[in-house]
């Protein structure tokens with residue numbers, strides 16, 4: 001039996017959809033069977049980021065309202081085997097779905113797939129509750145800024161209240177240079193406040209935007225810092241022990257660039 | 265850790281510079297230099313009070329001191345308070361153990377201490393309240409989180425959110441935290457809002473109401 005993991009944050013724009021797309025793809029690349037669910041009803045975009053927009057025929061709303069079977073609503077990824085997308089309805093609103101209905105979908109899917117990842121909408125209202133309703137675990141995505149962390153903290157409290165105790169952190173858009181200059185909170189400062197386990201750190205990577213626009217998740221661009229980070233996180237999700245690199249690794253890169261610019 | 269000659273305290277009405285009476289102007293200026301230069305946040309533009317007992321500093325000395333603070337640190341001296349021996353300044357007067365031992369031995373409120381232990385971090389949006397006594401938190405209180413107690417509040421972690429001790433008016437209540445960097449502290453009806461962005465000091469601190477009806481924060485040594 002698989003695991004249902006909600007990917008959530010409280011604040012919008014911190015990288016939930018990016019993380020869902022990349023972790024889903026990465027897990028499928030290391031031979032796990034995966035469904036990613038867009039729970040951002042009304043503002044769906046996981047299909048766009050995955051480059052599957054044109055293939056979406058049915059959505060979770062159609063499943064709930066029994067217009068089609070769950071299996072039939074799943075869209076197969078174009079690039080990797082065993083990766084499916086369940087899209088969100090664009091026409092509906094977040095409170096058109098009830099937590100029990102999401103739960104039912106998740107229950108069914110985890111019988112067949114290793115991982116069910118749910119891309120949660122921002123906020124703490126109905127949409128968030130629906131997204132979290134069927135989850136066994138949670139991944140909190142935050143950027144290293146005070147307001148995102150405050151919202152993440154709020155969400156952690158709500159998840160714990162709901163009985164979800166396995167909550168891990170993905171720290172996104174960390175910029176080693178900014179941290180070094182004291183202009184951005186570092187990993188440890190964030191962990192100090194949120195006090196949950198760190199699943200991984202994804203650096204600020206301009207490749208993310210390009211990949212989002214092309215509809216090809218970044219993990220397909222082997223070697224980019226963001227892709228490497230998501231691959232490591234996916235491996236940790238499968239239970240592999242992979243150390244979280246300290247920032248020197250990235251500093252090394254920055255130093256190298258520095259060296260080049262000094263020797264031009 | 266504490267500078268023996270001058271202390272800087274944030275009270276309800278702003279910053280206070282508390283001066284040991286038994287020193288000369290030169291020593292005071294040197295001590296101020298050491299204290300303020302060692303701080304991790306600039307105070308420029310802040311207004312400040314000077315608190316002291318009747319002291320050897322002449323009024324000319326005091327003028328010089330004001331000029332020194334203004335010229336070197338851009339501080340605005342908003343008042344000079346001289347406390348005589350009886351009517352003591354809260355900091356100079358009250359021993360750190362004062363209000364706690366009082367509350368522990370105060371048994372004319374028999375079932376007051378129906379206290380509560382909370383074994384988790386209080387996160388943003390969460391409130392813990394103990395309206396029958398004191399509360400001990402085995403964790404942090406994060407920004408946006410709130411703890412309310414009829415008695416004392418003890419945080420065995422970082423207090424970064426809001427704490428309101430003595431909600432029913434017991435002014436001998438105290439707030440103690442391993443790291444005291446709150447957004448707001450309240451004891452009874454008194455409030456204290458530390459400067460924004462204050463860094464943890466690296467030692468536990470205690471907040472309580474001093475003789476001047478203001479919340480005093482200082483290093484917590486022992487009960």
Ligand SMILES: Nc1ncnc2c1ncn2[C@@H]1O[C@H](COP(=O)(O)OP(=O)(O)O)[C@@H](O)[C@H]1O
Nearest residue numbers: 012013014015016017018173203204205208209
């Ligand atoms: N690591 C990153 N580096 C650079 N840009 C990023 C990174 N992660 C996300 N972004 C960008 O931030 C924006 C918001 O990301 P998205 O995943 O849609 O957030 P959410 O789903 O939380 O609202 C997108 O434009 C995305 O390309």
Ligand SMILES: [Mg+2]
Nearest residue numbers: 016017040045
């Ligand atoms: Mg999104």
